[in-house]
Amino acid sequence: MSHETVYAELTDWIKRVHALGSVGELLAWxxxxxxxxxxxxxxxSQLAALAGAQHAAASDPRIGAWLTALEGEAAxxxxxxKAVVKNARRDFDRATKLPEEFVREKAAQGSRGYHAWARAKAGDDFASYAxxxxxxxxxxxxxxxxxxWAGREYDYMVDKHDPGMTAAVIGGLFDELKRDLVPLVKAIAASKLKPRSDALRGFPIDGQRAFLREVTQRLGFDYDRGRIDVSLHPFCTGTGxxxxxxxxxxxxxxxxxxFSAIHETGHGLYEQGLRADQLGTALGIHAGMAVHESQSRLWENQVARSRGFWRCFEPRLRELFPRQTQGVSSDELYLAINAVTPTLIRVDADEVTYNLHIILRFELEKKLFTGALAIGDLPAAWRESAEGLLGLTPPNDREGVLQDVHWSDGAFGYFPSYCLGNMLAAQLWYRALSLRPDLEKDFAGGDFTWLLGWLRENIHAQGRRFDALQLARRVTGEELSPRHLVRYLRERYGRLYGAEGEKGWVERAEG
Ligand SMILES: [Zn+2]
Structure with missing residues (x-):
């Protein structure tokens, strides 16, 4: 058999495995x-049956034979x-190298873990969760x-979510980010300018729904190939x-x-931009969670919290909600959109302090894996870190170590993706601006097509040919670095809050 025939058989099979997985996603949605x-x-039981069928397909011995044949003809x-084969090997190894008994044990533990966590959180009882x-x-x-991956266990957990990433790389990036971010957050917290928390009240749901549909459609979400509904926690699933x-x-x-909808729209635009004829292969799958999160964050933050964006949409907001916005000035609205208030709870955090919540978790996770931190000492270590990074001390473990669900089912190594995504988003943003300096004028005119087209070509259509670090290098011409995120946060928030030694509202003065 020619290697072309083998390759065709492999990719047909991968697409089939992916189709099974996507049925599961639909059931979960x-x-x-x-x-x-x-x-x-x-x-x-439907989901379990489907997961079984998918696992059987993903571990079919023919895949191993196809891969061995293709790897022997790499030249x-x-x-x-090569990218498709490499990613298929990764998936196949993960589907076949774990003993069945272990997989069952882990699934059962995940479910037990969730309930134990929920109980511990409700009762503020870390000891029962330890x-x-x-x-x-x-x-x-x-x-x-x-x-x-023995001896590199935490790297494995990181790589699981972000292929190619390591704890050492993240540690270096986070240390640099922390150095600049902690003082910025302190300066903003000390600012006399406070967002009005009561500015926006009583917005009827129907109007909100109409507004966010208009906004997300204008950003480029294709409602012929997707939809938006309501759930307890916002999410995005599906592809193509x-x-x-x-x-x-x-x-x-x-x-x-x-902003939840715009965040999910960023994820959705990425998925809609993948190659539809290659779904499931490395040419038609996202590059990892950090890159995914860079897309949601870029639209949510760099785009939708910008002045240009609100020049376009503020008039429409006032038109739809005349009574609710009557007493709110444009500056008050913009400050509410860009409110920064340090909080103990990650999911309530603004985009400036959010990164510190992630750094805290990363540092603790890493120490848990090396054994430098014992589980029993975790609550105290959390309190100490929160004090150092956020300037806040959790009064209890509910608002400290027990707040997140992730560790309850063993999802270690996931948190860093959020912050890496923020870094990449800012780096992509400045690259886009260097290519098209009038980007915000486009936004003010309601035109987001250039930015989407650029992301489509450079990120979305690339699938998993490149990992996050390679993409950063290729698209922006330099290594992934926190300095763009720091620059962006200073330019937007430092100025807004007068935390960079300037008067507040500098952005307004600049028009
Ligand atoms: Zn997200």
Missing amino acids: DEQVNLPPGAAEQRA SLTADQ PVLARNLELAKREAGYLD SDVRMTTRFKEDEPLDSL
Whole structure:
């Protein structure tokens, strides 16, 4: 058989495995959006049956034979084919190297872990949760061992979410970011300028829904190939021609639903921009969580918190909500959109302090994996870090170490992606601005096509040919660096809050 025939067989099979997985995603979406309350058990068994079928397909021995044949003929493969084979090998190893018994044990522990966490959080009882964390840590290390990452267990966890990334690289980037960010947050906290927390109240849900639909459509989300619904926690799933986003609505927090929707739109635009004929192969799958998050953050923050964006949409907001916006000046609105208030809770954090929440988790995770930190000492270590980074001390573990769900099912190594995504978003933003300095004027005129086209070509259409570090290098001409994020935060927030030794509202004066 020629290697072209083998390659065609492999990719057909990969696409089929991906199609099975996407059915599971659809069922999971439906569970969050539509499921009747009495159907939870039935849905769980549907999902389990499907996961079994998908795992069987993903670990089919023929894949191994195809891969071995293609790897033996690497010299005759194109660069794209090599990328596809490399990613397929990664997936195949992960599907086949974990003993079945281990996979079952981990799934059961994940479900137990979630309930133990929920109970511990409700009762502010870390001690009852500590054995679960110990077990999850042990399972994570065992998993790394099965996949030949023994001795580099935390790197394995990081690589799982962000192929090619390592704890050492992240540590270097975060140290640099921390050095500049901690003083900026302190300066903003000391600013006399305070956002009015009561500025926006009583926005009817129907109007909010209409507004965010207009906004996300204008940004480029294709509603012929996707939709938006309501769920408890906003998310985005699906890919290619069927992307499902969600948001949530609160009458007194219209910016929450809008910015959640814009964030998910960034994810959705990425998925809609993948090559539809290659879904599931390295040519038609996202490059990892950091790159995914760079897309959601770029649209949410650099674009939708800009002056240009609001020049376009503020008149429409006032038109739809004349009574609610009557007593709110343009400057007050813009400050509410760019409110910075340090908080103990990651999910409530603004985009400046958010990064410090991530650094805190990364540093603790890393120490848990090396053994430098014992699980029993975690609550105290958390308090100490929160004090040092955020200037706030959690009064209890509910607002400290127990606040996040991630570790309860062993999702270590996931947090850094959020902050790496913020870094990459800022770096991409300045590159885009250097190519098109009038980008914000485009936005003011309601035109987002240049930016989307540029991202489509340079990020979305690239699939997983390159990892986050390679993409940063290729698209921006330099290594991934926190200095662009620091520059962006200083330019937007330092100026706005007068925290850079200038008067507040400098942005307004500059028009
Ligand atoms: Zn996201």
